[in-house]
Amino acid sequence: MSKLIVRNIQYYLDLLLLKPIYAIVPAVIAAFLGIVIVFTMDRAYYAEGLIVMEVQQTPTALLSPTVSNERLQFIEQRVLARENLLSLAKRFDLFPQVRDTITDTELADLIRKQITFASTMSDPSTQFASNTSARIGFKYSDPDVAAAVAEALVRMVIDDGKRIRVGRASDTVRFLVREVGGLTEQFQARERAWAQFVSDNSDAMPGRMPTLLGEIQDKKRELTELDTTISRSRDDLSLLEAQFRLGVRQADVTTRQRTQIAALRTELTERLLTYSDSHPVVRGLRQRLDALERQALQPVAPDGDIRSIDRSGLTPELALTADQIDLARPRLDALQAQRRTLSDRLAALEATAARGSDVETRLGAIQVEREGLQRNLDEMNAKVDAARRGERIEQDDSAVNIQIIETPEVPRYPTEPRRLKMLLGVAFAALLAGAAGVYVADLFSPTIRGAFDLTTVLEGQTLLMIPRWPDQSGRPAAGEGYA
Structure with a gap:
């Protein structure tokens, strides 16, 4: 195979030497066209x-x-x-x-x-x-x-x-x-809500708790003292009223009974002038007289409202007692009204103190929320x-x-295309064109180019026999040659 390649190369080289026109014409044409293209191409x-x-x-x-x-x-x-x-x-x-x-x-x-x-x-x-x-x-x-x-x-x-x-x-x-x-609008809205909360719970602020607890203790002490005073005043008034009723009743009953007893005794004396002691009328008068005398000896129970008693004709002692009762009753009413006011105030203070823990917790949450919003606002203001x-x-x-x-300058030399490289490429293309011209010319030539063409044409048949002649030494050839 290598011998065949070498033989073909040698053949085309011999053909190039025999007929150089086959290579020169295509090479010149290719070189001319390449040079024209290279020198007419726009340069960048x-x-x-x-x-x-x-x-x-x-x-x-x-x-x-x-x-x-x-x-x-x-x-x-x-x-x-x-x-x-x-x-x-x-x-x-x-x-x-x-x-x-x-x-x-x-x-x-x-x-x-x-x-x-x-x-x-x-x-x-x-x-x-x-x-x-x-x-x-x-x-x-x-x-x-x-x-x-x-x-x-x-x-x-x-x-x-x-x-x-x-x-x-x-x-x-x-x-x-x-x-x-x-953030500012949100902070201001929260500030208004916080201010409203503080205003609504100003009495239960943590700072007022010690004062509030002290006031509760004082009010409780005042209430205890007031209850004692009211109890004492109520007892004094009850005692005065009882004394007044008893005096008025006793004075009233004694006078009436004495009048009745005197009348019965007068009537009894008149009846004795007419009747005997055993007469029923006399006995009835005596019984009534005894009953009245016994009743006069019994104490009178105090009952009823002394303000409805007619005070005209009272004894000086009963009149003094009545005046004391008139002075004691308004004083007792005033003490009771004061107790009600004090009880209401104490209840309000205790309710306020009970809200103190919730208010303190809420204030802590408000403070944390305020600090967070203020920190965010400060950070955002810093960013602004x-x-x-x-x-x-x-x-x-x-x-x-x-x-x-x-600064961009006006270039003196083009950057592309590279004419030297392109001319080298044109030269290479011209050589290829020359080689192609030789090959094409030989391809279309009808002449016998060598023994390899005869082998193809005769298809294995012998055209003639060429004997082998002895060489100069006189030895016969090794065999015969065929053509």
């Missing part, structure tokens, strides 16, 4: 700019960042939006030869492929945030346009980054202000202040210092 020029974003120069230990450090990837997406790219195409008249034949989306994709956006971010330190660098480039056939578009892209990145940061800072401030307003500082910093361009390290 690449312009690039370098920017550095020094994010959050203020130490984070002194000023907490309120707006997240912008990521260039997000800015890249905004810059490479279709509307921005179409604006660039209209501004710099990009790809005028194909602008009317493709859609806006295809034109934006074509421009996007010519843009290079590479960013790197350094690791943040303990005091300062990270720095971000970005290389922004544009590739186009016109070097002036490439530099102008690259510079426009750099400016778009800077302006869009600032607009995003300021917008986000403003949004953060507005959001935090709304949150502070909601920090957000406003961040907004001012963003508006002043002091939070992110964007520096253009390398």
Whole structure:
């Protein structure tokens, strides 16, 4: 197999030497076409700019960042939006030869492929945030346009980054202000509820408990003393009333009985002048007289309301007793009214003291709730202040210092295509074209190229026999040859 390959190679080399025109013509044509294509192909020029974003120069230990450090990837997406790219195409008249034949989306994709956006971010330190660098480039056939578009892209990145940061800072401030307003309203509503609770339970505040308990003890002591005084006054009044009734009854009964006894005795004396002692009338008078005398000797029971007794004609002793009763009764009524008032006050104080524990528990919960709301409000106010500082910093361009390290310049040399490489490729293609020309010419040639063609044509038949001649040494050949 290797001998066959070597023989074929040797054959085509001999054919190339015999008929070089078969290789020269295709090679020249291929070289000419390749050179024409290489030198007529549009060459692309690449312009690039370098920017550095020094994010959050203020130490984070002194000023907490309120707006997240912008990521260039997000800015890249905004810059490479279709509307921005179409604006660039209209501004710099990009790809005028194909602008009317493709859609806006295809034109934006074509421009996007010519843009290079590479960013790197350094690791943040303990005091300062990270720095971000970005290389922004544009590739186009016109070097002036490439530099102008690259510079426009750099400016778009800077302006869009600032607009995003300021917008986000403003949004953060507005959001935090709304949150502070909601927390303030909630805190004020709770303050009103707490004030109403304190006002409704001002008498049961924990600070008043010692005074309240002391007042309860004093009222109980006063009530005990008042009960003793009322009991004594009631006893004195009862005694005076009993004495008055007894005196009035005794005085009243004694006078009446004496009159009746005197009348009966007078009647008895008159009847004795007429009748004897055994006469029934005399005996009846005597019996009545004895009964009245016995009744006069019995004590009179006090009963009835002494205020309904007619006080005219009383003895000086009974009149004095009546005056004492008139003075004692209002005093007793006043003491009883005072006792009722004192009892009501004591009951109110005990009820208030009973609510003291609940009020203290509720006040503790209110205090915890107030501290929590106040802490949240203070934290939110601190965030609002920090957000406003961040907004001012963003508006002043002091939070992110964007520096253009390398301004896009007009490129002097094209970046692609590489003519040397392409010419080497053209030379290789010309060699292949020459080899292909030799092969094709030999393929379509009707002549017998060698013994291998005879083998195929004769299909194993012997055309003639060639004897083997002895060599110079005189030895016969090893065999015969066939053709």
